[in-house]
Amino acid sequence: VLGGSKIGLVELPWALMNPGDLLLLPDPGYPDYLSGVALGRVDYETFPLLAENDFLPDLAAIPEEIARRAKFIYINYPNNPTGAVATSDFYQDLVAWAKKYQVGVVSDFAYGALGYQGYENPSFLSTPGAKEVGIELYTFSKTFNMAGWRLALAAGNADMIEALNLIQDHLFVSIFPAIQDAGVAALLDPQAKEAIVQLNQTYDQRREAFVQASAKIGWQAFPSKGSFYAWMPVPRGYTSQSFADLLLEKAHVAVAPGVGFGQAGDGYVRIGLLVEPERLVEAVERIGALNLFG
Numbered sequence: 001v002l003g004g005s006k007i008g009l010v011e012l013p014w015a016l017m018n019p020g021d022l023l024l025l026p027d028p029g030y031p032d033y034l035s036g037v038a039l040g041r042v043d044y045e046t047f048p049l050l051a052e053n054d055f056l057p058d059l060a061a062i063p064e065e066i067a068r069r070a071k072f073i074y075i076n077y078p079n080n081p082t083g084a085v086a087t088s089d090f091y092q093d094l095v096a097w098a099k100k101y102q103v104g105v106v107s108d109f110a111y112g113a114l115g116y117q118g119y120e121n122p123s124f125l126s127t128p129g130a131k132e133v134g135i136e137l138y139t140f141s142k143t144f145n146m147a148g149w150r151l152a153l154a155a156g157n158a159d160m161i162e163a164l165n166l167i168q169d170h171l172f173v174s175i176f177p178a179i180q181d182a183g184v185a186a187l188l189d190p191q192a193k194e195a196i197v198q199l200n201q202t203y204d205q206r207r208e209a210f211v212q213a214s215a216k217i218g219w220q221a222f223p224s225k226g227s228f229y230a231w232m233p234v235p236r237g238y239t240s241q242s243f244a245d246l247l248l249e250k251a252h253v254a255v256a257p258g259v260g261f262g263q264a265g266d267g268y269v270r271i272g273l274l275v276e277p278e279r280l281v282e283a284v285e286r287i288g289a290l291n292l293f294g
Contacts, residue, residue, distance in 0.1 A: 001168075001175050005110055005139040005152035006032055008164060009074070012106060013040030015167040016160060017071055024066070024073040026057065028258060028265030030080050030108065045070070048264040051222060055084035055231075059097045067101040076108035078121055078226025081261045081270040085119065085226040091127040098133040104160060105134025111227040113143040113196050117204060119225045125156055135160045142228075143196060144186045151175060151183045203228045209277035213284035218293035222268075230271040234258075235292045240266045251286040 002008045010032055013023055019041040025033050027046035037044045045066055049055040057075070075094070077086035098105050107124035115121050125136045135156030141147040154164055168174075186192060210230055211221045222231045232255075234243040240257035247253045247269075256272075258265030273280065 002152040028261030078111040083224025107136040206273040217288035
């Protein structure tokens with residue numbers, strides 16, 4: 001049990017790695033993965049998530065010497081920031097790759113319940129052999145809108161879980177039992193499934209409104225199937241930072257520059273689908289008035 005999945009992701013290198021060990025991280029990826037690198041004083045290499053591969057890792061492209069040196073690899077699907085989703089076939093390939101190179105897998109499943117138009121995201125742990133090579137972290141923040149409650153869990157490989165439990169005992173002891181009870185209630189509530197369906201429908205409506213409005217101004221979105229983000233290319237002649245600065249100054253629209261998630265994200269900005277469809281369309285109209293897209 002974790003006080004938010006971020007804690008488990010950040011403390012894992014501290015709990016399971018020695019200084020100088022190698023951790024593999026996605027680029028673009030959740031920036032706080034690097035906090036774990038700093039705390040654990042470990043080395044890291046990134047692997048690119050590219051549009052031509054639907055923002056999934058190309059495991060075969062990871063150099064042999066890097067794969068053999070690596071101790072752990074982090075993955076995150078549905079993905080922040082791209083909104084990409086993983087497939088069962090990818091997870092099967094990942095388990096085989098992890099066994100071949102003896103690399104532990106850490107699956108960040110924070111957005112696991114959020115799928116576009118009924119898409120059901122497969123869990124890494126549902127893959128045969130997954131518990132032999134890795135763990136999965138799941139948070140209540142997104143599924144149950146409990147972000148401020150700080151409650152999450154990790155499950156999977158017994159040795160990895162034991163190491164997390166040990167460091168948790170020294171750092172936090174436990175999570176306030178009333179919050180754990182609330183989490184149990186959320187998981188077991190017979191109405192929860194319907195509530196999650198309604199939540200996904202809300203994000204679907206926002207995504208469709210934003211993507212359709214963007215297409216009208218010539219701004220084409222990556223067709224994401226998960227999370228609550230739109231991953232949008234920047235126009236020619238701009239970096240993600242200069243484009244984000246322009247939108248804030250000229251259109252009064254705030255977006256996250258992709259470079260904040262890694263160098264491979266520099267050609268994109270991330271849009272949070274966290275307001276009503278009308279506001280998203282208004283934001284696109286303001287951007288369209290700048291005549292940046294052909």
